[in-house]
Amino acid sequence: MSTVWPLHRFHGGIHPPENKHISTTLPIQQAALPKRLLVPLLQHIGQPALPCVSEGEAVLKGQLIATPVGLGAAVHAPSSGTVQRIGPAPYPHASGQPFAAIEIATDGKDQWHPDIQPADADSLSDEQILQRIHNAGISGMGGAGFPAAIKLQGGRNARIDTLIINGTECEPYITADDLLMRERAADILSGAALMQRLLDARQVVIAVEDNKPEALASMRAALGIRPWTVVAIPTLYPSGGERQLIKILTGQEVPSGRLPADIGIVCQNVGTAAAVHNAVYLGRPLISRITTLTGAALRQPMNVECLVGTSVSELLQQAGLDQRAMNRVIVGGPMMGFSLADLDAPVIKTSNCLIASTQQEMPAPEPALPCIRCGECELACPANLLPQQLLFYAQGGEHEQLQANNLFDCIECGACAYVCSSRIPLVQYYRAAKAEIRDLQQKQAKAEHARQRFEFRQERLRLEEERKAAERIARAERLARTKAAQEKAAAHQPASSADADAEALKKLKIASSMAKVALTKAQKQLALHDTPELHAQVAQLQAAADAALQALTAAENQQPAPAATAATQPAKATVNEAVKKAKVELAMAKAALKKAERAEATEDALAPLRDALSQAELHLANTEAANPPAAVPPAAAAKADKPVLSDAVKKAKIELAMAKAALKKAERAEAAEDQLATLRAALSQAEQALAQAEGTPE
Numbered sequence: 001m002s003t004v005w006p007l008h009r010f011h012g013g014i015h016p017p018e019n020k021h022i023s024t025t026l027p028i029q030q031a032a033l034p035k036r037l038l039v040p041l042l043q044h045i046g047q048p049a050l051p052c053v054s055e056g057e058a059v060l061k062g063q064l065i066a067t068p069v070g071l072g073a074a075v076h077a078p079s080s081g082t083v084q085r086i087g088p089a090p091y092p093h094a095s096g097q098p099f100a101a102i103e104i105a106t107d108g109k110d111q112w113h114p115d116i117q118p119a120d121a122d123s124l125s126d127e128q129i130l131q132r133i134h135n136a137g138i139s140g141m142g143g144a145g146f147p148a149a150i151k152l153q154g155g156r157n158a159r160i161d162t163l164i165i166n167g168t169e170c171e172p173y174i175t176a177d178d179l180l181m182r183e184r185a186a187d188i189l190s191g192a193a194l195m196q197r198l199l200d201a202r203q204v205v206i207a208v209e210d211n212k213p214e215a216l217a218s219m220r221a222a223l224g225i226r227p228w229t230v231v232a233i234p235t236l237y238p239s240g241g242e243r244q245l246i247k248i249l250t251g252q253e254v255p256s257g258r259l260p261a262d263i264g265i266v267c268q269n270v271g272t273a274a275a276v277h278n279a280v281y282l283g284r285p286l287i288s289r290i291t292t293l294t295g296a297a298l299r300q301p302m303n304v305e306c307l308v309g310t311s312v313s314e315l316l317q318q319a320g321l322d323q324r325a326m327n328r329v330i331v332g333g334p335m336m337g338f339s340l341a342d343l344d345a346p347v348i349k350t351s352n353c354l355i356a357s358t359q360q361e362m363p364a365p366e367p368a369l370p371c372i373r374c375g376e377c378e379l380a381c382p383a384n385l386l387p388q389q390l391l392f393y394a395q396g397g398e399h400e401q402l403q404a405n406n407l408f409d410c411i412e413c414g415a416c417a418y419v420c421s422s423r424i425p426l427v428q429y430y431r432a433a434k435a436e437i438r439d440l441q442q443k444q445a446k447a448e449h450a451r452q453r454f455e456f457r458q459e460r461l462r463l464e465e466e467r468k469a470a471e472r473i474a475r476a477e478r479l480a481r482t483k484a485a486q487e488k489a490a491a492h493q494p495a496s497s498a499d500a501d502a503e504a505l506k507k508l509k510i511a512s513s514m515a516k517v518a519l520t521k522a523q524k525q526l527a528l529h530d531t532p533e534l535h536a537q538v539a540q541l542q543a544a545a546d547a548a549l550q551a552l553t554a555a556e557n558q559q560p561a562p563a564a565t566a567a568t569q570p571a572k573a574t575v576n577e578a579v580k581k582a583k584v585e586l587a588m589a590k591a592a593l594k595k596a597e598r599a600e601a602t603e604d605a606l607a608p609l610r611d612a613l614s615q616a617e618l619h620l621a622n623t624e625a626a627n628p629p630a631a632v633p634p635a636a637a638a639k640a641d642k643p644v645l646s647d648a649v650k651k652a653k654i655e656l657a658m659a660k661a662a663l664k665k666a667e668r669a670e671a672a673e674d675q676l677a678t679l680r681a682a683l684s685q686a687e688q689a690l691a692q693a694e695g696t697p698e
Helices: 126-135 148-156 176-183 186-197 212-222 242-250 270-280 311-320 375-380 387-396 399-404 417-421 426-493 497-528 532-556 564-568 568-572 576-598 603-626 633-641 647-668 674-694
Strands: 036-040 064-067 081-089 099-106 163-166 203-209 229-233 265-269 287-293 301-307 328-332 353-357
Touching: 036 081, 126 148, 126 186, 126 270, 148 186, 148 265, 148 270, 163 186, 163 242, 163 270, 176 186, 176 212, 176 270, 176 287, 186 203, 186 212, 186 265, 186 270, 203 212, 203 242, 212 229, 229 242, 242 265, 265 270, 287 311, 301 311, 311 328, 311 353, 375 387, 375 417, 387 399, 387 426, 399 426, 417 426, 497 532, 532 647, 576 603, 603 647, 647 674
Parallel strands: 163 203, 163 265, 203 229, 287 353
Antiparallel strands: 036 099, 081 099, 287 301, 328 353
């Protein structure tokens, strides 16, 4: 169709020296097959691919060697050979840092994988076409590297009116797209037709700068009957920017923070269109590209079709590199490219140009001077930004102001730095600021995600606790209803004999256990303090425990237990209130004497306390004699090891215990031998008196 098309003007733009004629004297050359290929896992915008081959594995040309992850693209073997290593390798990046790559030692056969087969696009569905593009690992060939399948899928989800095929190639030195359009226009238009079909776009516009007359003629000749338009646009850098090209062709501006698809437009590079043709019709993944080799340090600048993974040094040698004349190598154009730190770095899918420059051709940048506020940067900015303000905010780390002034609308074209009379590297400041903001946003996103997870967990725990509380209340209510029903049923129905027997047996078991515990406790006390009172108490508790055990055994054997009621509580029947009171008085007298002795009181103060203790002991003995304990049940009495003590025996035991205590006390106090002899004689007399009392019949 005719190239008459209403054009518009974007803000800013510059006219740097083009230097494109240097590399257009020869047709596209085929690069030699290298002996080694370094294939990076990241050749696109997004996440690096994951290797799906291992070291030592043989691979064929076009074979998948790394699968895409998220926003990513697949990576394929550029030629047949063996995987030598997977790990860090030189990488074409401004930082000069290595990156993960798959190293392949080629076998020289360049043998295709059998799965690489052509197809008839007319017989494929739209989904199958999109899948072939995705499987081919195609990323934007203009330099940005956005995965083509994802971009097309996003366009399918929107209503696309116009598909723009970008052949402007506005940056100086680069002529890869120019030669591609001259020699392979039919492949470009074939790929564009597939993309129009996927997007269901109403019209297709092919934009080429007017400094490429041969490319324009070739594209127009290849159109045939297609109702498309090839538009020659004025040569102005950076007209090849996506937003700037849309402005030129449609007059529309893509809103800040939005995508072209939001206004019904999708842009694709001519190299991407040719790669789509190869993927769908030929089944070939993106494993090679056309790269411009240019610069004053090359004897024969040219455009070569080279395999992805070929080292930069090998390509430059093919173009006749003068190592002594070369100053540096720039990847990309002189405006948006960067200096390559290691010539062993490989060509990747986005490597459209390599410039081997001399010192005279591209001298080192001059030292930056203070900004003079001339405003030239604002006039040149194609994104209609305020570069001077962005510089000040970037230097001050004012991230909010940078975003408020649309820093991320900057396409980093370098027009502002090109016109800056102070030679300030503005783009470098913007790139650094963008990186800082992205890093901060990632940290904030992680913190927000952690906060949400914490709040979700707290809410989950709260709901779980409420559920458990509700279950507890429900269980309590059910238990209360069940208990009430049982009590109501028991009130209206007499208890069965089996239930009564079980209840009685339960009570007997409890009584037996309590009697055993009381007996064990008393025995421990007797082991610590050998006194007549404890002997009597142990005997009583032993009888009670035996009686309780006998009653329990009888109940378990379904035999009557005689005197069970009396046997369960013998201690209460054998000790009356008078005896209890006497024992309490004796204990108080002992405690008072011990307290005085610990305080080292005088002998005059201790004497009354000893008299009070003796009187308390005699009073207890008299009280126990006057109030004998109740009779022990016959069964328990039969098992008692000791007979009931007489009053004389009890009195003798008390005197013996007092004599022992007096002797021990004197020994602890290291008393004189005369005093100890007297106490030992008193102890012997008390033992003889006890022996006589126990031997005298009642």
